[in-house]
Every structure is written in C-alpha cells, then in structure tokens.
Amino acid sequence: MTDTVTEKITGVTLTDAAAEKAAGLLRAEGRDDLALRIEVQPGGCAGLRYRLAFDDEQLEGDLVDHYDGVDLVVDRMSAPYLGGAVIDYADTIERQGFTIDNPNAVSTCACGDSFH
Amino acid sequence: MAGFDAWRAGARVGRAWRTVGADVALVPLAEMGPGWQQAKENLAGPDNTLFIPLDGRDHDSGPMLLSFLSGGGPSTLVDAVGTGRAASGVDLLDIDRVRDHLAERPLIGLCRSGEQDTVLAGAQGLAGRRVDLPLRERLALDRMLRAWADLLAASSSDPSGPADGATLAATPGSGAGGGAGAVVQALGGRVLTGPQALGEIADLDRTIAAADLVVTCCEDFDVDAWGGPVVEYVVQRAAAAGRPVVVITATNHVNLTGQRRNGVEAVHAIGTGDITDACLTFAQSWFW
Known part of the structure; x- marks a missing residue:
C-alpha cells in the first residue's frame, strides 16, 4: 500500500488498487460527475454498517480526498467512525471486491459488512 | 403475568x-405505563421526584416537552431552532425558569427499555437512524438536532448541566423518547427505563x-x-x-x-x- 505520506482530509485511505478499480468503473460508465462515497449507518448484525456507492450529490460538510481518477467523499456524520480506515480492492480466489479495514471497529460480523 | x-x-x-x-x-418491576405507576405506588408512597414519561418517537418530542414544562413556547424542532437566538444572548428556551418552576425536585425521564443509551445526534442519533431518509435529509435533521442541543445547553446556567451542546447531544439517553431525554438532561435530570427507576426506588x-x-x-x-x-x-x-x-x-x-x-x-x-x-x-x- 502506498500513499501513506499524505494526510487524508476524510481520514480514510483508498489504496492504489481500490482507486484504480473505482476509476475504472467510472470510466466504463462514462461518468466524471460521480464520487465514491463511504457512509456509516446503524444496522447490520454488529450495530453499524458501511455503505459504499458512487454519488453525484455534494452535501454540506462533506470531506473530500482526490485520487487519480476518483474522489473519495465522507459525510460529516460518518467521519468520526472512519478515521484511519483503509478501503482496498482485491480480486483473488480467496477474496473479491472492496474491503474496509477500520481501526475504530471493536468487532465485526462474519459477513464483513457490519461492525461495532 | x-x-x-x-x-x-x-x-x-x-x-x-x-x-x-x-x-x-x-x-x-414494570416498563413505563400504567403498570409502572401501579408498581411505584406499591413500592413507595408519594415522593418529591418528578417522573416524566418519554413516550414520544419523532424529533419534535423534545421541543414539545419543553413547551409543556414552560407553559408555552416553540413546540416543534423547526420553530425552536429557528427562533432560538442564543448567540445573540436572547434566551427563548428559558431552561432556568423551568428549573425554578420544578422547585429543585429531582427529575427522572422514564423511557422505553432499549432507549436508555440512545443519543440525540450523530450517525447513531435520531437523524442517523432514519435510514429511510436520503442522506441529505438526515444530515439536515442532524444539524437541527445539534443546534437544538446547543440551545438547550446554552440556555442553562446550572453548573451541573451539560457543558455544551455537543456533550449533551452525545450523552446516552439524550435521544430517548424522540429526543425528549435531552430536555430532561438539560434540566439536570436523568433518563432511566421503567425497571431501572423502580429498581432504584427499591x-x-x-x-x-x-x-x-x-x-x-x-x-x-x-x-x-x-x-x-x-x-x-x-x-x-x-x-x-x-x-x-x-x-x-x-x-x-x-x-x-x-x-x-x-x-x-x-x-x-x-x-x-x-x-x-x-x-x-x-x-x-x-x-x-
């Protein structure tokens, strides 16, 4: 993982693999008006869950980090729960898709989508 | 049973x-409601504590409670936040007057079991939990709730009250009863479930x-x-x-x-x- 030098406004780090994958998805859609938004919501088996999606809305208080080909956005309510989190992307036999490693999570459920 | x-x-x-x-x-022991009142009467005679049921669910519950205790005033969140001018020194919530009216009676807000740890604002607050709403609306509601908490905290001169709105909005129980818990806490009271309150009395x-x-x-x-x-x-x-x-x-x-x-x-x-x-x-x- 690179990009450990720059302080992240969002507090969240998007790995090169994740940024490349997200940018590729945007290019495939022909959209340059979307950003990758990560949000924390109540729910899931462990109490809180992530929502990772492309979003064209800019909301008051949004924190934004710019990567090559994609912007990462975190809303004001979710930011306290995501400081230090890392979003990665893997495409192997063992693991596929975006993953979120969050040092704030005391515990996570087996599905990986919910945390406490 | x-x-x-x-x-x-x-x-x-x-x-x-x-x-x-x-x-x-x-x-x-009993949950808040008629059964709780009966249980309290069985346990102890009249006392000085004021028990307020926090049975609201929507975000106007806090302003409604304060309006009731004040004998009037803005009873919706929009009106309370819109008319509050704490920054200019004009205190429209008058927490101190309500506290004086309560004559220093201990105050306990009775909440539904499960709500005693809910908070007023943030991702796990009243607005954050409204995942049925678009994020834009959740954020707007959360801003109003934080502003409401700021008004509550700023309008109280009690040193035992919340230090500031952010502290009040993050206090467990502040989100109970649709946010009425925050009013109780701003008045120096506590938020307890029915069984907790009876357990304390007994x-x-x-x-x-x-x-x-x-x-x-x-x-x-x-x-x-x-x-x-x-x-x-x-x-x-x-x-x-x-x-x-x-x-x-x-x-x-x-x-x-x-x-x-x-x-x-x-x-x-x-x-x-x-x-x-x-x-x-x-x-x-x-x-x-």
Missing part, C-alpha cells in the same frame, strides 16, 4: 416460596445481594423477547451480583441451553392455573 400487575403476580409467586419456608422480598441491588435466588416472571419466554425488558433487567442485575435467576412464565419456548446462555438458570412454565399452586413444587426444588 396472568393478567395480574407486577405486585400481585409477584405476591402469588412469592407465596409459593414462603410456603416452603423461604424468606421472600418482593420488588415489583434499592434492588441491595435486595439481590442479600438473596440466594432471584425469581422473576413474564407471560411468555421465547427467543424473540427472552421474557421482555423486566426479565432482561433482572438477569443483568442478578448477574452483576453473582446470583442465580429463575423465570416463572405461562409458556416457555426455550431449551435449557438457550436459557443458560442468556443468564437464566431455569424456566418454570405454569400454564394458566393458579400461580402459587403451580410454583410450589418448583419452589421446593430450590429450597434447601
């Missing part, structure tokens, strides 16, 4: 243990510490509700004291493994017959 209020049901269960020779202490922890066995009751014991909030509270307090708990219920749907995993030593299902008669043999098995 069996149509009886907490006191009468407990008395019938306790009679079984008394019959086999045990000393019995009876503490009625000094339940001291009673449990002196007991060899704790017996509680419910209508149904199943894997959905595990007997309900009163049973949950009793199991928690008994576990803290290292005392075993048994549950008397009309119907039981949980096996012994499930009971033990949830802190219950045993469950005795009595069906619809006489409570005391149905408990006698079970009580005898626990008496030594």
